[in-house]
Amino acid sequence: MADTSERHDVDTSSNNEKTSPSIEPEAKISPLSIPTYRNLWTATAFSNMGSQIQVVAASWLMASLTDSPQLIALVQTAMSLPVMMFSIFGGALADRWDRRKLMLLSQTVMFCAAVTLMTATYFKWITPWFLLLFTAIIASGNAINNPSWHASVRDLIPRNILGRAVALNSMSMNLARTLGPAIGGLIVAISSAATAFLVNVLSYIGLIITLLIWRPTRDQSDIPSEPILQAVGAGMRFAIRSPYIRTAMVRGAMGGMTNSAILALAPVLVSQRYDGTALSFGFLLGGYGVGAVMGAISGGILREKWTSENVVRLGTVCIFIGLLLLAFAPVYLVSVMGMLLAGSGWVVKHTSLNTTVQLCAPRWVTARALSTYQMATFGAMVVGSWTYGFIAEYGSLSTAYFVASIILASSAILALGMKLPIAENLNLDPIKHWREPVIDIDVQLKNGPIFVELEYVIAIEDQQEFLTEMAQREHIRKRDGARAWSLWQNLEDSSRWIESYSVPTYGEYIRHNNRRTQDDLHNIKNLENLHRGAERPSLKRYLKGNPIKKK
Template sequence: MTSLTSSHGMVALVQASNTLPIMVFSLVAGALADSFDRRRILIAAQVFMLAVSAALALTAWAGVLSPWGLLAFTFLLGSGVALYNPSWQASMGDIVPRSDLSAAVSLNSMGFNLMRSVGPALGGALVALAGAAAAFGVNALSYLPTIWSLIRWQPETAPARLPREPLGQALGAGLRYVSMSPNLMRVMGRAALFGFAASSVLALLPSVARDMLGGTALTYGMLLGFFGLGAIGGVAVNSRVRARFANEKVVVGAFAGFALGVAGLALGTHIAVSGAALMVAGACWVLALSLFNVSVQLSTPRWVVGRALSFYQTSVFGGMAAGSWCWGLLADARGPEQALLAASGLLLLGAAAGRWLPLAEFGTLDLDPLGRFREPELRLDLRGRSGPIMVMVEYRIAQEDTEAFLALMQIRRRIRIRDGARQWALLRDLEDPDTWTESYHVPTWVDYLRHNERRTKADLDSYEALLALHRGPERPRVHRMIERQTVPLYDDMALKPAPDIHH
């Protein structure tokens, strides 16, 4: 882009066009990752990016690539990444046990950032020696080993007992789960803020190489290489830093360290100074994003992990897309130095945001399926799509236990809604105040079965506490009912049409 235009805004839009589709399409990709064979999704995404990269190489080779054409191709490549990432990230939990998940995320980050240091330097050398078309061509060929590996990979998958959720319903279930999980919402907020401010480096780095350092494509590749080397260093110290400091302190340090690196990049006039600043920023980049990623995965059960990761990616890459555009506009108006200094100040504010959005420690909750639900024997012949279903659970609670019961039902309400319940309510009998009834709806019988299969072992604690408060002679009675419309269309004379008096 720096060879096609002198506009800082257009250069920054390359980063924005790469991250915008991840923000736009990640939610759908996350629902697909939880509903379909992840390996096939990964292969499809890689083949799509191979085709786009080949078309980009041919367009550049023919000499007809324009600035807006480059942005269009970059947007398509970002769309492939949006499809790929949720399935790839969710697959980690299928490959390694929960205890090794943090290390697996760090190892994946090391591989990615190792190539971040090698790939751009190679790309810059290729552009300098043979032009952009050659670099794009090599990039297209780089997808082939990954596609071959995915074809050979044969993961074990458990057969699905229930039919697949429709796409819209799956998206709603993911949104409901994330919105009813306070820890996840705090991760999303901090990730979006970090992505918005930290995107200034990747968005403006081409302008830094060209205008502030007077360099070429090779200079840009070397700067990205420094950033990647710093990221590898961040991976190397990642486990030790997490073992020694609380999650919130790690995030605060990552925000503050990245702010220091951005300020150094803004004030540096030599590639050595800029490289040192980028190494600091790269290390903090990995510390923050890998911690966010692991927090999401360890706070989410397997049935919804792809969607939770997609919401996380929407947050961080949405922040990066918006930030890239904003920092580009500011660089056009005030210069890249001022834009980078402004981003550094915002990162310091992000470090202080932990006062209102602190990150929790990694939970020790067991999010494996509880596996205790047994489908009841019904005397009505229901189909999977039969509904709506109303569920009522009766409790007998002594007067002195009312406050404890209400506190537990607050937790129960969040779990119910999180797992798909609608119109949740808690009722108290006016004539027998010790009788309480919990009620909720689900659209169909299949949704009721799915709702119960989503219970995790961590949810058992609140239910056992409720059972301890229950004073009835037997366990709380569960009523499962199907709604039927019995009121006719014209219920009474007031609703009937007036008779025709002319006949």
């Protein structure tokens, strides 16, 4: 299968095409002025409130079932481990299937699990491991739901106010963290954990109804969808090979490792250091939530004036001071102050990293990129929760918090060499320059592998620049799914160069060539300009043959 016509010709009429809602660049509107986003945001806010009430009830219930700091800290592990394990699959599903239906399915699963947990608690069938199991099931539903929700926000909101929408989502969660723990602690104090679980059950209903009413429009694409495992691999490959997203992942993991100590050890802090009640535990977490709301509000303002890197550094300083206060607080109110600072710092930091990932990921891989970032962050939280629980049980609570602060300071020093980009300047809209070739044999999407070679004629004086551009081309090819990429120079004619690569199937070849973005356009044009042939670079495609062996 060969075709000597290069398919990198660019349709300039599509260069300015916008795939997200468009507004005037100078417009200063709130994402809440968009009705669909406002309805979903409001319903999600109430659902978040119920989730935070459930978190307080579960954590305090575990503290009443056991005195082991390590087992109590495992509640945080049960909430974080499913996010690490399943969020990438949730992201792959969100990029392939109807996001509304996926969110409905996950919300229904969480609703059923919450009903089961409430029933078991009411009839006193609950055990520590039963509590951990159903906490993990609810967290698994969240792991599938969240990538669809965050990716849907990008579809609903114009790019130039996407950061505000991310901040509003964070504020929604952190308003719940402010009021939810206090309400949850009050409910547990005057009634029972089962009643708090009932409130969580009811909180799902509004969001489920809103999702049933919502009728999103879906873009019709001629590009074949990927099998689920292949989609997961493509998402992880893109995130790892994208230097900006990879940096955000590493920074998120560093933050998750230390932040896990704050929430995982909070029940131990209240019950064992201060001999407190469910209500005082709720108010302690409420302090974290108040700080988180302050961080969401101030973070949005700071990001308009500072770079994301400086905002993240400020958040890190706040978390560090908060950890030190928690480690050595002589009285309860000082611990509340430490939680407030830590909550503010975490939201400022996490929201900035989350926004960076969204702005650095093309639309075809948005949900998977976010999921990979969450997998790194929450995976570190899993390790951190267990680690700090172990230190608290066999050492002391103060030692656990202090170790977390030292790890945070060390990671901040390492992060000096991993600065975040100014992602707002990237243009990741698709080029839509590629046309499927006309071929003369019957090829199915699953057939492969496909081998591709392009031949360039490069003048001697341009070869250094050509090699520089080819280094960028290698990165783009591998990021978008190419395998075995190589560059070859002709031994008989040193001006002739061959670029070659392969892909597993013909369907993957189509997807590979439709993943180019406007930000990649300069590389395509530079290579074409360096080519000195009479026509465009020669392009040949081959399908692997299967020799017939003689019997």
